[in-house]
Every structure is written in structure tokens, then in C-alpha cells.
Amino acid sequence: MDLRIGFGVDVHRLEDGRKFMLGGVELPGTIGPVGHSDADVLIHALCDALLGALNLRDIGFHFPDTDPRYKGIDSTILLQNVMVLIKERGYRLQNTDCTVILEQPKVNPHIPAMQEILARLMDTTPDRVSIKATTHEKVDSFGEGKAVKAYAVCLLMKD
Ligand code: MG
Numbered sequence: 001m002d003l004r005i006g007f008g009v010d011v012h013r014l015e016d017g018r019k020f021m022l023g024g025v026e027l028p029g030t031i032g033p034v035g036h037s038d039a040d041v042l043i044h045a046l047c048d049a050l051l052g053a054l055n056l057r058d059i060g061f062h063f064p065d066t067d068p069r070y071k072g073i074d075s076t077i078l079l080q081n082v083m084v085l086i087k088e089r090g091y092r093l094q095n096t097d098c099t100v101i102l103e104q105p106k107v108n109p110h111i112p113a114m115q116e117i118l119a120r121l122m123d124t125t126p127d128r129v130s131i132k133a134t135t136h137e138k139v140d141s142f143g144e145g146k147a148v149k150a151y152a153v154c155l156l157m158k159d
Contacts (some may be wrong), residue, residue, distance in 0.1 A: 002158035004091065008048025011149045012039045022100065022107065022148075023114030023131060024076050024121070029105045033148055036065035040075035042100055042131070045150035046118065047082045049096065053156045054089055079121050086156065095128040096154040103145045107133035
């Protein structure tokens with residue numbers, strides 16, 4: 001059995017007046033992440049985990065933030081492109097486990113919708129896409145609501 005494990009992490013600064021995309025879902029509220037793309041921190045961590053599992057460098061290598069083609073791009077498109085690279089090499093996702101660190105808004109109510117969207121994009125079922133959320137206990141930049149962070153691990157199996 002050919003198994004590969006991957007890990008990814010991403011951080012984005014939060015500012016007033018930005019749309020907040022997380023795991024392909026728009027969160028309510030007035031703050032959101034700043035970035036060259038739509039700054040979906042969960043999808044970016046997931047892309048890095050998938051790429052890392054097959055030693056394919058990182059998201060910035062494939063989609064540079066200096067490239068105008070990726071300005072404001074929907075991160076679900078980046079994830080679709082990453083999945084093409086995974087499938088081309090004959091692998092599929094066994095499961096992924098992700099954690100989002102965000103003080104507010106609350107992530108938990110949106111997790112089922114994120115699982116549906118991400119499972120569809122990765123050709124799997126929602127029960128194989130674990131998403132967890134925690135706050136940073138009001139400590140440091142994350143706890144002060146200045147930034148959002150996501151971690152992801154994934155397991156790929158060769159068909
Ligand atoms: Mg990012």
C-alpha cells in the first residue's frame with residue numbers, strides 16, 4: 001500500500017471591510033482576511049498539505065502572489081488545480097484533518113457546509129474531511145482578532 005502524508009499551515013491578517021471566505025464558505029461579519037487571492041486560509045493550508053504529501057513544493061510555488069492571474073481568485077479553483085496534480089500522479093485522498101484558529105466569528109456552525117464543499121472538490125465524502133475550530137483564548141495576534149490561522153494534515157493513497 002502506497003501511502004503519503006502531508007502537512008500544511010497558513011496565516012492571514014484580518015482587516016475591516018473584507019469578505020471572509022473560509023473553507024469555501026462566506027462567514028458573516030465585517031472583518032475578513034487580507035491576501036492576493038480570496039485569502040481562504042483553510043483551503044490554502046489544505047493545498048499545502050496535499051502538495052506536501054507528494055513533495056510538490058507549496059501553494060506559492062504553483063500560484064505566485066506576484067501573478068496577476070491569481071489576484072482575488074476563488075481559492076476553490078486553486079484546490080481544484082492541486083487535485084489535478086494529485087490525480088495525475090495516481091493518488092487520491094484518504095482523509096484530511098484540519099484546525100482553524102479564529103477568535104471570531106464562530107466557525108462551528110459553518111463546518112458542515114465546508115465539509116460538503118471541500119469533499120466535493122477533493123472527490124471524497126464529508127466524513128473524510130474533518131474540520132475543527134478553536135479560539136486563541138484572546139491571547140496574541142490571533143486572540144486579539146488580528147489574524148486567522150489554519151493547519152491541515154492529509155493522507156493520500158495510490159490507486
Ligand atoms: Mg494563504
